[in-house]
Amino acid sequence: MHTHSDRSRESKIPGRLLLSLAKQNGLQGIGICEQDAFPDETLYAHAAKLRLRLALGIEFSCKDSQIIGFGMDFSYTQRKALEKHFALIKKQMDEIVSLFVDRLHVWDSTVNLERVAAFAGKAPHPTFVLQYLVQERRMFPSLLNALQFIADENLDRDMSLADPFHPVEVVDLIHRAGGIAIWAHPMMTPLERQQPLMAKLVAADLDAVEVVYPYRENGYFGTESNEVLQARTLSLTKNVEILFSGGSDCKYPVSPFDGLRPMLPGEYGITSQEADLFGSVFQ
Structure with a gap:
């Protein structure tokens, strides 16, 4: 599901x-x-x-x-309101990806938005940026390693959606x-x-x-x-x-x-x- x-x-x-x-x-x-x-x-x-x-x-x-x-x-009315909300999320996500790629460009000058978008085959999500670093650039052995690097260097700061739903x-x-x-x-x-x-x-x-x-x-x-986390979920x-x-x-x-x-x-x-x-x- x-x-x-x-x-x-x-x-x-x-x-x-x-x-x-x-x-x-x-x-x-x-x-x-x-x-x-x-x-x-x-x-x-x-x-x-x-x-x-x-x-x-x-x-x-x-x-x-x-x-x-x-x-x-x-x-x-509900659908129109959601269409507007989803369009805003898309706009924010485009801005987040652009900011993310700009920060990575400092570490590897070959990383740019055009190449990431071509790799993704669509408007990229931050996950596709990580995929590009691992699969195309071979900068990291796995996505988890890439994610750890991003966290260590604080490259994901200020990259959350503004005003999300509660x-x-x-x-x-x-x-x-x-x-x-x-x-x-x-x-x-x-x-x-x-x-x-x-x-x-x-x-x-x-x-x-x-x-x-x-x-x-x-x-x-x-x-x-996964088993421990699923057990914790059950405890909730x-x-x-x-x-x-x-x-x-x-x-x-x-x-x-x-x-x-x-x-x-x-x-x-x-x-x-x-x-x-x-x-x-x-x-």
């Missing part, structure tokens, strides 16, 4: 190919949630041809967190649009804010928490294993009646931070029985 097509800035794979890849990988269903972008609803017809259950949604960038919404039916605000928006809200990869939220945010989200009737998730492969900066849900979600955060063919082989849809996820608990979000 957590994959991305090329409508997301960090992914390159067209939606129809992602569905075919999911089918080839033996999945019965898949959830595609685009990063601050509306999904391609024509994919429902292609999924039906493949006899693949499909849920389409949005992964909203929020303050210190990400919230995924599935099964939403926005009003005209996660509780997004949960309310998703519910008003008739959807379900999932807190994605909670352990990516700063440790001291996890419990307070969980309490606020539960009070807002959060529907699910993403428990099964490959943190190491997706740039988690600590030393804990103690004494709370809430659904469990999961997914790989697949951005095929982009390789993960911890390793070189691209993540495939279905490598991390939930069972078909668990998916049934999410009701009509799958078609």
